[in-house]
Amino acid sequence: MAEGKPGEWFYYILVSCYVIQFIFYTIIYIHITKILLKGKSIEAANLKKYPLRTWAAAFIIGVMGIVAEIYPNYIYLQIFTLCYTVFFISLGIQYHNYSIIVSNEPSVNKEPAAPAAAPAEQHHSEEKRHGQNNDVIKEKITQWEESKGYLKLGVTIQDLSREIGVNRTYLSNYINETYQTNFNGWVNDLRIEEAKQKIIQSPDINLSDLAEMVGFADQAHFSKQFKLKEGIPPSVWKKDHRPPKEKS
Known part of the structure; x- marks a missing residue:
């Protein structure tokens, strides 16, 4: 992370890039979550909490980053780096888990399954096989x-x-x-x-x-x-x- 004083153009570019970055990741995460929730058979109540939590965490991280840039302090920078790292690791893990759930969810457009055998035919087949x-x-x-x-x-x-x-x-x-x-x-x-x-x-x-x-x-x-x-x-x-x- 670069250190600088307010008024330096490079400093403002870094801060702007940082703010854009966490907003971008948050939007992507919320978008993916909405896709997952749409038409899925899993319990949506728990998943609906994740976008709000992610936005809140990203907002806090963003504010911490801006504060770290404006008022640089060695100890504070260590704390911020730790929080920043944990946030994006957690975001990556959740994204990965959601992709697995999506791939395992049954497709809505599947062809109808073949009708099950009639009970009488099934019973006869079982008797024949076991016999x-x-x-x-x-x-x-x-x-x-x-x-x-x-x-x-x-x-x-x-x-x-x-x-x-x-x-x-x-x-x-x-x-x-x-x-x-x-x-x-x-x-x-x-x-x-x-x-x-x-x-x-x-x-x-x-x-x-x-x-x-x-x-x-x-x-x-x-x-x-x-x-x-x-x-x-x-x-x-x-x-x-x-x-x-x-x-x-």
């Missing part, structure tokens, strides 16, 4: 059951999803709807059925070994899940299903 998905999931789950993948200790729905190549969400929904239980409940049912078959085939089998064989981490968890499903502990079920010769 095809369910057939694929059923086939892959059947193969997984036949290979007894559920006997693996710590198997999760994520493991099954990756193994059979089915989306986890689709798989979870299918299990919930088909078996009326979640993945863990379904797997535990399969393991308990497997345990019952092994007890029948080998009546003297140790329950601790059996629990490990069918995928449970320990006998206590196995006994708890078995009782939840069958209503009796595995030891009682084992005793009740001994061959007739061994019962006597």
